[in-house]
Amino acid sequence: MHEGAIVQAIVDASLAALRTNGATGKVKEVRVLVGVCQGLVPDAMEMFFEMQSADTQLAGAKLAVELQSMVARCATCRHDFDLPEPIMFCPQCGRPMEMIKGKEVLLQAIEVEE
């Protein structure tokens, strides 16, 4: 139940951000970006969000999950490549690459009705 733990962190961080910003209105949408390497299933995240946000200010809000595909940078020739598969050798020079996108979990923004 991987999604449950991440969604709980998203719920907690969203409620904290609402408090910090003094936003008391009804929340319409919570937007998150997750890298495909995290192995998270958006449908499952939405289901958990519905359950875990009930009885909070987030109740009824939609969790909008955007998937970030894998992008790697070659440490040698500095080119960036979109990766359909997680093969970390540069298609251009064959040297090792570093993953620069595709592993993140980011709470991006919260839409609140006035």
Next chain:
Amino acid sequence: MTTIVVAKDPRSENQQIADGIRADLARRAILAVNLISSPGSGKTTLLERALPLLAKDLRLAVIEADAATRNDADRLEKLGIAVEAICTGVTSCHIAQPSARKAFDNLPLDRLDLVVIENVGNLVCPAEEDLGEDAKIAVLSVAEGEDKPLKYPLLFQEATLAVVNKIDATIALGADVDLMERNIRAVNPRIEILRLSARTGAGVPLFVDWIKDRLRRKRGEQ
């Protein structure tokens, strides 16, 4: 409609806990490794073999996580090894930072050289959790299929060492261990790989030496 821009990792509090654990371990020059694999790859059997060898020279303890039982903790305690057991419950798939913190706090850190974390058997979720360890160790058995590193890249990208276990069963299973290793290196060109059989003990001394070497390096002894 108002948009509140947050733009942060919702798990940053957990990262602070992990950083705190890492600092505590650094202050005491304790090495911590986090063993991660799918269920049944042989993590506990590997520890049953390796820990008695490590315990000859090092003071060590194990943080042992299981979703529903204490079976693995009991197996290691029989060997006279100090075990801090975490039962994550079946709704959780990995050790989270707050329970790791509690487990470390229950250990006599002033009298330890090495802490081994045996995570819940799962190739996905534990890989992304930083528990303050010095190294993640991925354990993959030859029975699991050569393409697993490509299917579950995150663990192999986060791991410093990959242990390919059950090499004694290679022929019976028709496993291609060279291909498995190539796939591990494909997702992480910098990873170190050891082949061993926890069951027969073949290659286990290499694993023991790897851990001792990491500890010496952490203590600046070479």
